[in-house]
Amino acid sequence: MSSEKISVVIPVLNEENAVAKVITDIPKTVWTLDGKTEGRVQGIIVVDNGCTDNTAAIARRNGARVITEPRRGYGSACLAGIAALTTTEPDIVVFLDGDYSDYPTDMPQLLHPILEGKADFVVGSRCADGARDALLPQARFGNWLACFFIKCFYDVRYTDLGPFRAIRYPQLLALDMQDKTFGWTVEMQLKAAKQGISVCEVPVRYRKRIGVSKITGTFTGTLKAGYKILTTLFYHRFLR
Numbered sequence: 591m592s593s594e595k596i597s598v599v600i601p602v603l604n605e606e607n608a609v610a611k612v613i614t615d616i617p618k619t620v621w622t623l624d625g626k627t628e629g630r631v632q633g634i635i636v637v638d639n640g641c642t643d644n645t646a647a648i649a650r651r652n653g654a655r656v657i658t659e660p661r662r663g664y665g666s667a668c669l670a671g672i673a674a675l676t677t678t679e680p681d682i683v684v685f686l687d688g689d690y691s692d693y694p695t696d697m698p699q700l701l702h703p704i705l706e707g708k709a710d711f712v713v714g715s716r717c718a719d720g721a722r723d724a725l726l727p728q729a730r731f732g733n734w735l736a737c738f739f740i741k742c743f744y745d746v747r748y749t750d751l752g753p754f755r756a757i758r759y760p761q762l763l764a765l766d767m768q769d770k771t772f773g774w775t776v777e778m779q780l781k782a783a784k785q786g787i788s789v790c791e792v793p794v795r796y797r798k799r800i801g802v803s804k805i806t807g808t809f810t811g812t813l814k815a816g817y818k819i820l821t822t823l824f825y826h827r828f829l830r
Contacts, residue, residue, distance in 0.1 A: 600635065689800055691797055715749045776819050
């Protein structure tokens with residue numbers, strides 16, 4: 591039997607009503623279907639991206655390691671989480687949101703292809719029953735458009751830019767992630783396509799988040815996110 595070390599990174603901004611639910615729902619151990627490989631969660635890192643409520647304290651009480659990243663931005667928080675992994679060097683890193691829109695209990699579906707050696711990067715596609723209905727229309731359209739361009743540019747088919755994802759740590763470092771704001775997820779997926787990293791999607795559930803989204807919850811935030819995603823795509827295709 592082989593065992594893989596897993597670290598979970600959760601970026602948060604004022605999620606005091608959700609973060610405990612996210613942490614406590616994370617499975618501690620995941621087995622492959624044949625029982626030959628075990629994935630064990632060795633640590634949960636919650637990245638405080640400027641919280642002004644009790645999110646950090648609640649996360650600590652529920653067993654997470656909390657680090658602070660004062661520079662606002664989803665990508666900035668994820669980058670800080672990656673930097674914090676140098677002390678533990680896991681085999682696999684899982685990213686999920688702290689608003690309880692993802693189902694942490696779906697983590698085995700994400701991890702099985704990696705633990706079984708079938709992929710190095712797995713994206714949770716929010717296409718399970720009812721999942722797409724929980725996405726705002728502008729988010730659905732933005733995801734479709736970005737995935738369309740990735741298919742045109744790199745001939746790799748994605749159906750979603752979902753935040754719930756798992757990747758082997760060496761491959762994550764090889765991606766040399768840079769984006770500090772809304773382009774984080776699409777940067778990861780297009781770089782994986784460019785580098786030929788073995789990737790697959792698995793269906794995951796999705797629900798309406800607790801609280802209001804800081805991005806798609808506002809018209810301005812939606813425009814900024816859409817603009818950043820598209821400029822990230824075109825920059826990496828034509829200027830890098």
